[in-house]
Amino acid sequence: MSEPLLTVADSLKDRARAALGSRNLILVGLMGAGKSSVGRIVASQLGIPFIDSDLEIERVSRMTIPELFAAYGEEEFRALETRVVKRLLKSGPRVVSTGGGAFINERTRRRIKKGGLSVWLKADLDVLWDRVNKRDTRPLLKTENPKQTLENLMNARYPIYAQADLTVLSRDVRKEIMADEVLMAVIEAQKESAAS
Ligand SMILES: Nc1ncnc2c1ncn2[C@@H]1O[C@H](COP(=O)(O)OP(=O)(O)O)[C@@H](O)[C@H]1O
Ligand SMILES: O=C(O)C1=C[C@@H](OP(=O)(O)O)[C@@H](O)[C@H](O)C1
């Protein structure tokens, strides 16, 4: 009998899974970058659990993100986010997609840096705007000029997201392709650290 063929996709998954080891993979980046949707696919490819920190915050608080912002304000939301992210990163391997402000908060960023391999999904303004303007679930964008607000957030936050371990450009391609690019970045990072 002939050996089963190992497809390119299988080998990508296996190599990325081996490169990750017991570490967590943490997706960071601005609203609309694809952290939640691409993270879910990456986890399923790797065969490890996926957790979205916003969904976990909603689960434990029994409130939606807009309700939390309205009832307690952004500062309280950030405090809760820090606690949830810290807990989610205690064991691994997992794929954890964070909300866009998590890596910007110093305490949460420290947890993420210690808690695994961070990946910045970086996108340009038009890609992000195209994706976020279809829904009104993001309290920070409830302003008179949400596209300008998004641009201001980009300017303020991009130097901080740049501290992530890896950067993957989030483009207008299928989410599955973005997920493959994340897997490839994990493999590349491992090769580089083995070579140095
Ligand atoms: N590569 C992509 N191609 C097309 N649509 C995407 C892509 N990535 C994300 N989206 C869509 O953009 C929106 C925002 O994605 P989401 O994963 O919620 O981003 P984030 O969690 O970073 O805010 C969702 O409607 C999602 O389906
Ligand atoms: O950028 C931010 O500060 C936020 C991003 C949101 O998550 P997504 O980035 O998944 O949209 C959510 O956590 C909250 O609305 C605040």
Ligand SMILES: [Mg+2]
């Ligand atoms: Mg999200």
